[in-house]
Amino acid sequence: MSTLRERSPAGYALAAPAGLWMLGALVVPTIFIAWVSLWAARGFTLASPLTLANYAKFFTRPAYVRVLGDTVQQALVMMLITGVIGYSIAYFLVVHVRHPGLQLAVFLLLVVPFWTSALIRTIGWIPFLGVNGVINQVLLLTGIVDRPVEAFLFSRTGITLSQVSFYTLLATGPVVYTLRNIPPSLPEAAQCLRATPLRVFWRIVFPLTLPGVMIGQILVFLNVMADFATAQAIGGHKHAFLGNLVILLYESGQLAFAAVVAVLLMIAMLLGVAVLLKVVDIRRLGES
Amino acid sequence: MIPWRTRQRLVRAALGTITVLFLAYQWLPMLTMALLSFTDPEGGTTFPMRGVSLHWYRELLRVQMVDDFKPPMARSLALAGACSITTAALALAAAQAMRGRLRGSGAYFYLILLGAMAPGLLVGFGVALLARVFGFGLAWYTSTFAVHIVWTLPFGFLTMLAVFNRFDRRLEEAALTLRATRWTAFWRITFPLVLPGVIGAALFGFTLSYDEFARSLFATGPEQTLPLVIYAQFDRQLQPTLYAIGTLTTAVSLGAVALFATLLRLVRRRTLTSDQPSKKESQP
Numbered sequence: 001m002s003t004l005r006e007r008s009p010a011g012y013a014l015a016a017p018a019g020l021w022m023l024g025a026l027v028v029p030t031i032f033i034a035w036v037s038l039w040a041a042r043g044f045t046l047a048s049p050l051t052l053a054n055y056a057k058f059f060t061r062p063a064y065v066r067v068l069g070d071t072v073q074q075a076l077v078m079m080l081i082t083g084v085i086g087y088s089i090a091y092f093l094v095v096h097v098r099h100p101g102l103q104l105a106v107f108l109l110l111v112v113p114f115w116t117s118a119l120i121r122t123i124g125w126i127p128f129l130g131v132n133g134v135i136n137q138v139l140l141l142t143g144i145v146d147r148p149v150e151a152f153l154f155s156r157t158g159i160t161l162s163q164v165s166f167y168t169l170l171a172t173g174p175v176v177y178t179l180r181n182i183p184p185s186l187p188e189a190a191q192c193l194r195a196t197p198l199r200v201f202w203r204i205v206f207p208l209t210l211p212g213v214m215i216g217q218i219l220v221f222l223n224v225m226a227d228f229a230t231a232q233a234i235g236g237h238k239h240a241f242l243g244n245l246v247i248l249l250y251e252s253g254q255l256a257f258a259a260v261v262a263v264l265l266m267i268a269m270l271l272g273v274a275v276l277l278k279v280v281d282i283r284r285l286g287e288s
Numbered sequence: 289m290i291p292w293r294t295r296q297r298l299v300r301a302a303l304g305t306i307t308v309l310f311l312a313y314q315w316l317p318m319l320t321m322a323l324l325s326f327t328d329p330e331g332g333t334t335f336p337m338r339g340v341s342l343h344w345y346r347e348l349l350r351v352q353m354v355d356d357f358k359p360p361m362a363r364s365l366a367l368a369g370a371c372s373i374t375t376a377a378l379a380l381a382a383a384q385a386m387r388g389r390l391r392g393s394g395a396y397f398y399l400i401l402l403g404a405m406a407p408g409l410l411v412g413f414g415v416a417l418l419a420r421v422f423g424f425g426l427a428w429y430t431s432t433f434a435v436h437i438v439w440t441l442p443f444g445f446l447t448m449l450a451v452f453n454r455f456d457r458r459l460e461e462a463a464l465t466l467r468a469t470r471w472t473a474f475w476r477i478t479f480p481l482v483l484p485g486v487i488g489a490a491l492f493g494f495t496l497s498y499d500e501f502a503r504s505l506f507a508t509g510p511e512q513t514l515p516l517v518i519y520a521q522f523d524r525q526l527q528p529t530l531y532a533i534g535t536l537t538t539a540v541s542l543g544a545v546a547l548f549a550t551l552l553r554l555v556r557r558r559t560l561t562s563d564q565p566s567k568k569e570s571q572p
Contacts, residue, residue: 002387002457002460002461002464003384003460003464003470003473003474003477003478004384004385004387004388004470005388005470006388006389007388007389007390007391008388010388011385011388011390012385012390014381014382014384014385014388015381015382015385015386015390015393015396017378017381017382018378018379018381018382018400018441018445019382019396019399019400021378021434021437021438021441022399022400022402022403022438022441023399024434025411025415025434025435025437025438026402026403026406026411026435026438027399027402028414028418029411029413029414029415029417029418030406030410030411030414032414032417032418033410033413033414033417036417036421044420044421045421046421085306085310088302088303088306088307089303089306089307089310091303092300092303092304092306092307093307096300096303096304106307106311109311109314109315110311110314112542112545113314113315113318115491115495115499115541115542115544115545116318116495116499116538116541116542117498117499117501117515117534117537117538117541118499118501119499119501119515119518119519120318120321120499120518120534120537120538121317121318123321123518123522123526123530123531123534124317124318124320124321124534125317126526127317127320127321127324127335128316128317128320132335134320134335137335162317164313165313165314165317168310168314196292197292197295197296222405222407225407226407226408226409226410226502228409228502229501229502229519233519233522243407243409243410246409246410246413247409247505250413250416250506255417255420258413259413259417262410262413262414265407265410266407266410269407
């Protein structure tokens, strides 16, 4: 017994507002992008003849294909970096910080920036990255370099540096969750059977956290693929990912072609998620 | 061979160092911005910082600056408030509906989650294309509001699902056994119990909308929200005024989090005390 009868009309009525909102403001616009991407370049109307010419145009221009490659490459680099740092933080937080108050404090320090503006945080990186920036001042002071390095601002390095500070949280959270759910008896049993700590980690703990790792990887992948603001703010219009290309084409009035890039971005994201989900499944099969 | 206790200590020290370094790494840009916003009129946008003053905050109060930043700030706050209430209401209804084991509830779950996964820029782009073809206008209180809810609702929905999973159904069943109507039982028993989740959903609605940039970019008309105006200003010229406004808006975000956290604590305390009635209350 509950406050809602099973399969009652009231249930459908309750589900309808949120469902219709998502259909109207998310699914319809997305499908519309796919439709527009097939429109002929001239004349932006519903009556436009359908063509694949825009897609052909994308793949015959090396500059555009390179942007696609750069975007995917950036996502892969970010997954690797945030995966390693994120797992280390999660493991330390759950296994090594025993005091509950301290655990909460570290957790809050980690999570609170999520509730502030990513744009402001990006701007906050600028004083660090410039030729006279903090990083260069520290490098000069410690004598690691004798001339300021110009490679930070307006560069992929700078974009990566700031993206790591935004997206590591996404790789940490799910691992924290899965680590917390491991019953202590499992690693203890393995220890009783004289497994070394390293072996306990690789054979017991790590496989159990794998779903969390994969969810984190998916979240980082999706967010980096869709990120254009960091590239625009830090990269200073010198570096473009697919999102930046959409904006560029939209602003120059090439709407159908912008839609093509948008569709390709979405396809790349879906493919990536499909591949990542497959990786988890394969490992699960290997265990059983 | 190093004894395992020493090795464990080494691992712990290494992981601890990574954690502390990362936390510093994550917070330093925000703290630096706050620090540099107090630089002197001659101070630049990076170190060395020159003196300490409120110059750049006073600069924000100049007529032209007020005209630039105040209306967008008011719009962003109004939009965030609307998103907060809407997210809480829709998430509560949707999560309660999921308890009724509807046909297609699996697909429904993914439909709502899709809002958090879909690239924000493209959702706004799709809405902008629709507006062009069908000739409707874009505005922060219509199209921007619609795409912000797409972003905030999944977070509220997941929060509510988690709360409904954990709450004690027997209390609800007891009310129904005592012949409360489903309506009464929901509002008198269920709702107060899941109220912390509703507050959490409202917090997500507020802060995620208040800070949103990607979804607003294409979907907003000529009357822009605060993040858009900040970005436009940043694109033109980086001045310490931006650090001042950035520090202020971060303070608003953190203030909202603190406010909702306080609210949550008050609600929890109230629920706890009514769970275990004190002697004074239980006496007639």
